[in-house]
Amino acid sequence: MNSLPSISSVAFLIADPTRAAMLLALLDGRARPAGELAYAAGITAQTASAHLSKMLEGGLLLCEKEGRHRYYRLAGPHVAQALESLAVIRPSIRRKPLSRLAKDLHMARCCYDHLAGQLGVAVTQALVLRGFLVPAEEKRYDVTSAGARWFEAMGIDMPALKPTRRGIARQCLDWTERSHHLAGPLGVQFMATLCASGWLRRSKSSRLIRVTPQGWAGFKEQLGIDSQSVACSSPT
Template sequence: MCPQPNIASTAFLIADPARANMLMALVAGRALPAGELAYAAGVTAQTASTHLAKLLDGGLVTVEIEGRHRYYRLSGPHVALVLENLAAIDPVAPVRRRPLGREAQNLRFARCCYDHLAGQVGVAIAQALQLRGFIVPAADKRFDVTPAGTAWFRQLGLDMDRLRGTRRGLARQCLDWTEREHHLAGPLGVQFMSALCENGWMRRVSASRVVQVTPVGWAGLKAELGIEGRLGELTQGR
């Protein structure tokens, strides 16, 4: 007899309203922490933890650990497809999101994560670097730098030969805690951030982790990476 898929078990996991809301919050593809998923589901942190354990056991979500934080995402596009098809039968209500204050908005847009660039700008730059073939994702949450990428970073003033000698590797993927996507970290990320500031593209706000993009920086990002800033939002050319 051919083995049968355990549809009932998967359907049971999705059928719970709290778990369904958590899963729909993850459909966009970003990884989210348990606290944000608890808010989206309207449950306590303890209840959310129980639900997430069941979703993990059922193979619907995976977890990624970044420092002390745990971020959850759908286990694959096949899960998103199932959820979208179910939502098409009976459209769901909008996912609950926490409102952001002005300082939180500024931090989300661009900030220092330790000594490298994070936030929407940091993620947009990492994606543009991949789009142009300057960096490529590798195993163990690393980025490999291509020959074209090495040449590009050198023209910005980075000493790529010295950076390649570091023990922890040249570049790594750091999961952004606001965008839930990866930005560029590691020795390359640190020196890249320094070069952006030295070249006048970015400036750090005193007594804050907020980073501002200068007019020169916006011009450079558009010319070099196709990134354009408009009214606090980012657009990226292809």
């Protein structure tokens, strides 16, 4: 069976700058109303509606109804993974200096439902260095017995995690750092636990993640990383 027509149609949907902006606004895994997505893309609500319909038909989005309101979200982690992978491909062109928000997003952000950016990569590298995670085939991470004990001590119920076909831990290529961060069920629960413990705070309006003073102290104690070392570890 020829898969080229499917690839080309999905590529066409993502290639439009307006639709790409709306998709990127949904990368934190949350559902958002059409008006908010229209604002993110800088278009009218009527124009946004047409774009959303195309992406729904193309399988990129799902729509949830709450009363008279409709909320849109990515169709699943596979869409988020595709977007992040495409974002890694960057042409060699001169770029304007990053804005304050862009720099903050590079430092720490949501990648659909797990931690990404400089912090996400640094944390993952520290987990590998300490022998808690071991890179495996098919872009997986194996969790060692020491790692399972560490995650349990952090407040994660490891036996309760339901593995996907790639297990409970997956390598996700970070589009700004061009290195891997932790994804999969363990990555999702890890970020949720860090937020619940007060180490991280999610922005209500974007994918931005803020690290609290308590969080930096915890990362330093548990993994030996701080804000300065995280920022310096980013590739140019």
